[in-house]
Amino acid sequence: MRWLPVAASDTAARVDLLFYSMVVITGVVALGVFVLMIYFCVHYRAGSGADRANPPPRKKWLELGWTLTPLAIFIGIFVWAAVVYACFYRRGDDAMTIFVVGKQWMWKAEHANGRREIDELHLPLGQPVRIVLSTEDVIHSFYVPAFRIKQDAVPGRYTSIRFTPTREGEYWLHCAEYCGTDHARMGGKVVVMAPTAFAQWLERGSGNASLAAQGFELFRQLGCSGCHVNSTVHAPDLTGVYGRTIHLSDGRTLIADEAYLRDSILLPKRDVVAGYEPIMPSFQGQLDEGQLYALITYLKENR
Amino acid sequence: MATPFVPQAIGIRAPSPNWPGYLGEGYTLRSWLVTHDHKRIAILYMLAITAFFFVGGAAATMMRLELATPQADLVSAETYNKLFTIHGVVMVWFFLIPSIPSVLGNFLVPLMIGAKDMAFPRLNLASWYIYVLGGIFTVAALIAGGVDTGWTFYTPYSTRFSDSNVILVILGVFIVGFSSILTGLNIVVTTHKLRAPGLTWFRLPLFVWANYATSLILLLATPVLAMTLTLVGLERFFGIGIFDPALGGDPLLFQHLFWFYSHPAVYIMVLPAMGVASEIIPCFARRTVFGYHFMAYAIFGIASIGFLVWGHHMFVSGQSMYAGMVFSMLSFMVAIPSAIKVFNWTATLYKGSIYFSAPMLYALGFVGLFTIGGLTGLFLASLALDVHLTDTYFVIAHFHYIMVGGSVMMYLGALHFWWPKISGRMYPEILARIAALTIFFGFNLTFFPQYLLGWLGMPRRYHEYPPELQVLNLFSSAGAAVLAVGYLLPLFYLAWSLFWGKRAPANPWGATGLEWQTASPPPKHNFEQEPVVTQGPYAYDPVR
Ligand SMILES: [Cu+2]
Ligand SMILES: [Cu+2]
Numbered sequence: 001m002r003w004l005p006v007a008a009s010d011t012a013a014r015v016d017l018l019f020y021s022m023v024v025i026t027g028v029v030a031l032g033v034f035v036l037m038i039y040f041c042v043h044y045r046a047g048s049g050a051d052r053a054n055p056p057p058r059k060k061w062l063e064l065g066w067t068l069t070p071l072a073i074f075i076g077i078f079v080w081a082a083v084v085y086a087c088f089y090r091r092g093d094d095a096m097t098i099f100v101v102g103k104q105w106m107w108k109a110e111h112a113n114g115r116r117e118i119d120e121l122h123l124p125l126g127q128p129v130r131i132v133l134s135t136e137d138v139i140h141s142f143y144v145p146a147f148r149i150k151q152d153a154v155p156g157r158y159t160s161i162r163f164t165p166t167r168e169g170e171y172w173l174h175c176a177e178y179c180g181t182d183h184a185r186m187g188g189k190v191v192v193m194a195p196t197a198f199a200q201w202l203e204r205g206s207g208n209a210s211l212a213a214q215g216f217e218l219f220r221q222l223g224c225s226g227c228h229v230n231s232t233v234h235a236p237d238l239t240g241v242y243g244r245t246i247h248l249s250d251g252r253t254l255i256a257d258e259a260y261l262r263d264s265i266l267l268p269k270r271d272v273v274a275g276y277e278p279i280m281p282s283f284q285g286q287l288d289e290g291q292l293y294a295l296i297t298y299l300k301e302n303r
Numbered sequence: 304m305a306t307p308f309v310p311q312a313i314g315i316r317a318p319s320p321n322w323p324g325y326l327g328e329g330y331t332l333r334s335w336l337v338t339h340d341h342k343r344i345a346i347l348y349m350l351a352i353t354a355f356f357f358v359g360g361a362a363a364t365m366m367r368l369e370l371a372t373p374q375a376d377l378v379s380a381e382t383y384n385k386l387f388t389i390h391g392v393v394m395v396w397f398f399l400i401p402s403i404p405s406v407l408g409n410f411l412v413p414l415m416i417g418a419k420d421m422a423f424p425r426l427n428l429a430s431w432y433i434y435v436l437g438g439i440f441t442v443a444a445l446i447a448g449g450v451d452t453g454w455t456f457y458t459p460y461s462t463r464f465s466d467s468n469v470i471l472v473i474l475g476v477f478i479v480g481f482s483s484i485l486t487g488l489n490i491v492v493t494t495h496k497l498r499a500p501g502l503t504w505f506r507l508p509l510f511v512w513a514n515y516a517t518s519l520i521l522l523l524a525t526p527v528l529a530m531t532l533t534l535v536g537l538e539r540f541f542g543i544g545i546f547d548p549a550l551g552g553d554p555l556l557f558q559h560l561f562w563f564y565s566h567p568a569v570y571i572m573v574l575p576a577m578g579v580a581s582e583i584i585p586c587f588a589r590r591t592v593f594g595y596h597f598m599a600y601a602i603f604g605i606a607s608i609g610f611l612v613w614g615h616h617m618f619v620s621g622q623s624m625y626a627g628m629v630f631s632m633l634s635f636m637v638a639i640p641s642a643i644k645v646f647n648w649t650a651t652l653y654k655g656s657i658y659f660s661a662p663m664l665y666a667l668g669f670v671g672l673f674t675i676g677g678l679t680g681l682f683l684a685s686l687a688l689d690v691h692l693t694d695t696y697f698v699i700a701h702f703h704y705i706m707v708g709g710s711v712m713m714y715l716g717a718l719h720f721w722w723p724k725i726s727g728r729m730y731p732e733i734l735a736r737i738a739a740l741t742i743f744f745g746f747n748l749t750f751f752p753q754y755l756l757g758w759l760g761m762p763r764r765y766h767e768y769p770p771e772l773q774v775l776n777l778f779s780s781a782g783a784a785v786l787a788v789g790y791l792l793p794l795f796y797l798a799w800s801l802f803w804g805k806r807a808p809a810n811p812w813g814a815t816g817l818e819w820q821t822a823s824p825p826p827k828h829n830f831e832q833e834p835v836v837t838q839g840p841y842a843y844d845p846v847r
Contacts, residue, residue: 002759002771003755003759004758004759005758005759005760011687014687015687015688015690015691018685018687018688019682019688019758022681022682022685022688026678026679026681026682029674029678030674030675030678033645033646033649033670033671033674034671034674036649037649037652037667037670037671040649040652040653040655040657041652041657041659041667044588044652044653044654044655044656044657044845045656045657045659046589046656046657046658047656050654051654052654052655052656052845052846053654053846054654055590055591055653055654055655055845056593056653056654057591057593057594057595058593058594058595058596058597059594062650063594063597063643066642066643066646067639067642067643070638070639070642071639074635074636074638074639074681075635077635077681077685078631078632078635078684078685080685081631081685081686081687081688082628082631082686082687083687084686084687085618085624085627085628085686085687085690086624087687088687088690089624104464137459137464138457138459138460138464139457139459139460139554139620141619141694143694143760143762145691145759145760146760148690148691149690149691150619150690150691150693150694151619151621151690152619152620152621154554154555154620154621155459155547155548155549155554156548156549156553156554157548157621159621172760172769174760174762175762176693176694176695176762176763177457177694178384178453178455178457178460178763178764179460180384180451180460180464180465181380181381181384181451182380183380183384183764183765184375184380184383184762184764184765184766184767184768185380185767
């Protein structure tokens with residue numbers, strides 16, 4: 001029996017500090033209210049000899065006091081919680097990216113070198129990790145209580161969350177968003193290993209080509225290269241496209257990220273690059289989430 | 304000597320000569336089913352929502368039984384999913400939302416403002432029939448095998464993946480929404496048009512303020528729900544792409560629309576409860592409510608800011624981080640008027656002369672539980688904490704403290720407080736106090752452990768869970784059993800009192816509201832002569 005959750009990530013430490021501080025602050029308020037209520041109930045019970053002369057119908061300073069004090073405290077907590085929240089979504093190149101897809105009712109993970117696992121996720125200790133999430137069907141939510149992280153996997157888009165494991169061991173992995181019959185059984189464990197052990201583990205089971213290599217293969221098979229590489233068709237050069245500033249034909253400007261690349265492949269008509277004809281076909285329905293992400297990984301690494 | 308538990312009666316003591324008032328206007332089923340009397344319609348509502356309360360409660364009992372062990376043994380995954388769906392759908396739309404407004408608001412608002420009836424008596428009856436029609440669709444869906452989407456109907460699960468009776472339930476909820484809208488409309492117009500001479504806005508009891516604000520929310524928010532459910536139906540039935548990305552839609556759009564209604568719906572459920580507390584506490588503390596104006600403004604603060612916080616249900620949904628920050632900030636803001644109310648109720652006790660009758664026990668319990676529910680809401684409004692806590696038992700505990708510890712407690716408190724007025728009979732006081740304490744104890748035993756479970760990371764909507772969480776789950780299930788007993792008690796003794804209870808005087812609590820100046824039960828048109836109001840509400844005196 002445990003009464004308090006294990007903390008196994010850098011985010012967990014920050015969240016816990018906030019949580020326990022909140023317990024203290026709200027605890028003091030609750031206790032204050034309850035003690036006063038009980039005291040009044042006993043002291044002013046009907047028939048007691050307490051002094052009841054001139055009960056005040058209102059007191060301006062009191063009302064203002066108990067409006068403005070919570071206001072100040074709330075703003076403080078809000079800022080604190082927002083700062084910690086922003087850490088979950090910070091982008092940095094130091095993070096190791098792992099692609100995780102939800103599917104009724106399992107989690108499939110794919111590491112950059114092509115190693116795959118189902119309902120398990122191995123992570124190296126002390127290494128910042130960014131989980132990129134997607135789903136083949138309904139909404140799921142990737143939840144590891146020991147890391148205090150949770151992120152929905154939403155059909156039709158990528159979401160991501162970042163953390164660093166700080167404690168070796170095995171922890172529960174759950175699906176937190178209701179997704180149908182076996183929702184409660186969708187999950188397994190996260191295994192945090194020492195970096196060397198992790199490196200060995202990663203090499204051991206990887207019969208697959210790396211994600212980027214799989215992507216390159218698809219890029220040829222699907223005929224992307226036919227238009228995009230040394231072709232007579234007027235199509236943009238995709239070398240180094242990731243992170244580039246893109247000008248669209250409708251005047252918008254954006255920076256090419258994973259979501260943009262995803263849309264370019266599945267919904268090419270949505271964001272047409274300025275100076276090009278909208279002739280690129282949609283590949284919706286021809287790729288599963290894993291292949292799509294491999295393709296994107298290839299584009300990201302093709303500099 | 305007056306018993307130490309019941310304030311001395313001031314006001315009219317003897318039962319009125321034409322007892323049993325409006326209840327004697329006809330004894331046939333027909334006289335009830337075609338009545339235009341707001342008091343009788345309130346009773347029709349009361350019967351209907353009580354039936355649904357026990358349906359929803361039975362589903363919850365089954366769930367708590369299943370959760371007594373970490374494995375699935377009592378019911379299958381599929382059945383469990385249907386149980387929590389029906390529990391949510393029934394409790395939210397068929398019990399909580401109509402509970403105080405449609406039963407007690409219906410009964411009391413005209414009495415409290417000195418009116419003969421609601422502004423639109425026929426529409427009032429129609430609302431009840433619409434409610435029943437919605438109920439029939441929902442029950443039909445249950446009989447046809449149930450529905451497994453959760454009361455939140457998240458897409459694309461509800462539109463493309465679930466193969467249960469989604470359309471039937473959506474129809475049921477869609478229809479019942481119109482009964483809410485019409486009741487809201489009726490209360491708003493009644494409050495504007497039918498106040499007795501001298502009854503200015505700032506002489507209105509806070510219960511009327513609360514029901515008025517609630518009605519505005521009903522009017523403004525419920526159409527959005529109707530629209531959203533229609534879109535879900537269109538997508539599911541005709542494959543029109545609105546929410547499903549495979550059809551070119553956006554699943555987050557559904558969540559925005561759904562919570563745009565469902566967050567204010569929380570206030571639909573809790574504002575009337577606050578109104579009830581503001582009637583009961585001054586009466587049994589024999590003091591005017593502390594800071595009446597602040598209390599009225601707080602109601603409106605909550606009702607209006609409540610429309611701007613829906614995104615706090617979506618902090619991990621993939622909504623933009625900056626949107627999350629705005630919604631978090633606004634959620635803290637909406638907590639301020641709630642805090643003001645708690646402090647004011649507490650201050651109302653100061654220098655009072657406090658009687659611990661059953662309604663007061665419920666009201667004191669309400670303030671305590673609402674405080675805990677509200678404070679834990681701050682945890683969920685805090686972005687970084689919500690990431691861990693959302694979709695876990697922490698959320699379940701939080702909103703049950705508000706909805707059950709708050710709204711249901713106060714519905715029961717109100718039922719006891721106004722029972723003499725409604726039925727013309729007194730309820731058995733000792734039993735009622737035992738029931739109130741049982742419910743308070745059972746409630747905390749059921750739901751407090753769920754805060755710990757959520758903090759430990761137990762996701763909601765799970766029929767199986769990690770074995771190390773069993774002890775806390777057992778506490779919770781045991782509490783549910785106590786709670787079930789607590790809820791059955793009033794069912795029996797209130798029914799008993801209808802026949803054998805002591806005849807009620809017009810004003811058994813020595814309360815100041817207009818509803819206490821007429822007979823118990825009131826005559827068909829409420830007052831023998833139109834009352835004239837010369838002072839504000841809650842003119843209680845602790846020394847007398
Ligand atoms: Cu799930
Ligand atoms: Cu909300």
